[in-house]
Amino acid sequence: EVRIVQVEYAQDWLADPAERGGANRQAVWRTDPALAGPAGCLGDIGTHAYQLAAFVSALVPEALAAEVHTFVPGRRVDDHVQAMLRYANGARGMLWASQVASGAENALRLRVYGTKASLAFDQEEPNLLWFTPQGGEAQRLTRGRVTGAAARHATRVPPGHPEGYLEAFAQLYRDAAAQIMAREAGEPAPSASRLLTTVDDGVEGLRFIEAVLASSAAGGAWRSIVRPRLAIRMN
Known part of the structure; x- marks a missing residue:
């Protein structure tokens, strides 16, 4: 919690x-x-x-x-x-x-x-996120090494290549386009695009x-x- x-x-x-x-x-x-x-x-x-x-x-x-x-x-x-x-x-x-x-x-x-x-x-x-469990050691999580559908959806280049500010805008445009195309086709928006603001x-x-x-x-x-x-x- x-x-x-x-x-x-x-x-x-x-x-x-x-x-x-x-x-x-x-x-x-x-x-x-x-x-x-x-x-x-x-x-x-x-x-x-x-x-x-x-x-x-x-x-x-x-x-x-x-x-x-x-x-x-x-x-x-x-x-x-x-x-x-x-x-x-x-x-x-x-x-x-x-x-x-x-x-x-x-x-x-x-x-x-x-x-x-x-x-x-x-x-x-x-490209970094720090996760620290109570009583444990800090874990340095890097973009491209974290599994999961949402992480894969928002990752474009291999680990170690910088990815950040400009790609964040690209992600918004990509998800917006996916929702617009789905609506025009009379289909539900792709689940991966639903984090769009x-x-x-x-x-x-x-x-x-x-x-x-x-x-x-x-x-x-x-x-x-x-x-x-x-x-x-x-x-």
């Missing part, structure tokens, strides 16, 4: 006022609430961390206590967020995302601790943003994540 979910996403590309002067067009629109919405770092990369944690753990929190903060003077959206998470099964979690973490590149990291073992993943080392996953991210902003506005008070009476499919 999952007890603890720890996820973080640290970048440094907005540690300086990159949006000023208009040269960095990415920075300009991402820090403009009229274009990007009220959530800066929270909406840009905080949602990625949230979705990764939910997808891997198969859990979504029912409540959170959070703070968003803006470090760079004059910036109109947040550039840093931290949140404590509570899950229905009694698990606890923490999420941290920052775009002003000087020296950080694209550090998306996840740790999940259960009653019998833990998992650790670092997106900057995407859906609009429900995007809406869940917006629920997370809404709850974080409400909690932060209330001084970090606990706020429930309001959902309809429907199952949330995050994996």
Whole structure:
């Protein structure tokens, strides 16, 4: 049973006022609430961390206590967020995302601790997964050496050849195409393609943003994540 979910996403590309002067067009629109919405770092990369944690753990929190903060003077959206998470099964979690973490590149990291073992993943080392049983030795699992239908479906090159960020987009396109072709043929979607993200996953991210902003506005008070009476499919 999952007890603890720890996820973080640290970048440094907005540690300086990159949006000023208009040269960095990415920075300009991402820090403009009229274009990007009220959530800066929270909406840009905080949602990625949230979705990764939910997808891997198969859990979504029912409540959170959070703070968003803006470090760079004059910036109109947040550039840093931290949140404590509570899950229905009694698990606890923490999420941290920052775009002003000087020296950080694209550090998306996840740790999940259960009653019998833990998992650790670092997106900057995407071919590796660490599995550590309680009281045992850490096991370094490498992409291409793990058996199972889902692993085989998402693996294209032999072990030892780097595979990661760009191939992740290819996987999404491949699964989307498989579902579209099946629908046009009047057939059910291939089971291997059903891990593909859906609009429900995007809406869940917006629920997370809404709850974080409400909690932060209330001084970090606990706020429930309001959902309809429907199952949330995050994996």
